Amino acid sequence: MPSIVFDIVGTLISYENCIAEIEKQLGDRFKADNINASLFFFFWLAGAERDYSYLSQSNNYQPFSKIMEYTFYRSLFFAGIKTPRHYCSQDEVNEIIKIGFFNLRARKQTEETLKLLAEYGFTTYFLTDASSERVLNYFKKSGIEISSENLISCDSIDAGKPEAIVYQTMSKRLPDKHKNDKWFFAAHMWDSCAARQGDFRTAWSAIHEFEPCTEIFGEPDVLGDGLLDTARKVIAMHKTLAEK
Template identity: 45%
Template structure:
């Protein structure tokens, strides 16, 4: 029998950290970047943020493009914006491909495996909704020893609508409302823009500060749960659901 309690996780940035991408940038370009006064992690965050913005803009304009293509395409633009006068002389195409491989080796954050198990022990069904490639993202769970069926791993690529467009969340919300006896399911993320959009669409929202530190509720609105660690966030979800 399907569970009437459901939690949907964002994956990359939430359950999975970007550390391997930052390490790949450091390995390939670290000395060159530091000589320009640029920290590799700062460049990495600027790159990911720019890629997310352009991925969203393309989707909004009706030209959905998979995230890996967007991130590869904007890399040299970000170097230029960081003050590198000749980006393609600064970093070779081989450098970029080796850095892109960092996305293939991303690993779960501390506490991620624990929080998935906590939810399952409490009778929740766990879902994952990503802007990434389903095969690559599915491998993150397999490597961590987390069983997740293909039915419970969804990607924006399938419908060609990117988060945070409301239309990206709505089909899954409607599906889970039926399973959840009409009660709102949970959406959990470490991107405030993501969980706040899901909450405005109709999910309950749980936010973890592990990635962004600052919730910025004055911009994104209230949350049902805000915690600093993934296990603490999950404990609050379980407690609130039990009291409903």
């Protein structure tokens, strides 16, 4: 049976709850200072992703949620707030982390996408920068059941994406050794690109980033729009490859 590995947060799980909580806690202040809550969140996230990756590359791996928590005030400073620790309280930051970031939900097409691929014959696996506990909770609160045995957190590898060892470790877990039967599905183009290091066929969905930026990342095997559209294209390509 072919295998497909999913990135989770940003791909199958949406960030919207965290953006909504930022708006709830800081919305009035942000409006007064002309700060867009969504833009602030993705700046905060991008900075955390950079630090997560750089710390891993320098042999100082840290859990992703810890980096998000401790870079919030720095992100406020870069957003133009000169005294960020006076701008909002630690309790408000804690609420944004607890009620927002730790309380994300699945995208609308997530369950149907997983079902479609399973019905075709794919065994689904999951590879995440987040802790296993956190992402399992996301799925549970979304009413979706996944196999914890098929989930690998980078915390267990002590290295973060996009390091080669992460994708190679995941690849070794799969029963299928032929490249045509090993797929990696993400809505982050850098993640899809990096998965080639594990000898995966790669698929990217525009559900999160919209622009694929193939000029810098190159072309994945499949480029799709929504999750379901991308899944259907994966199935179609797998059928074509199997016939060769």
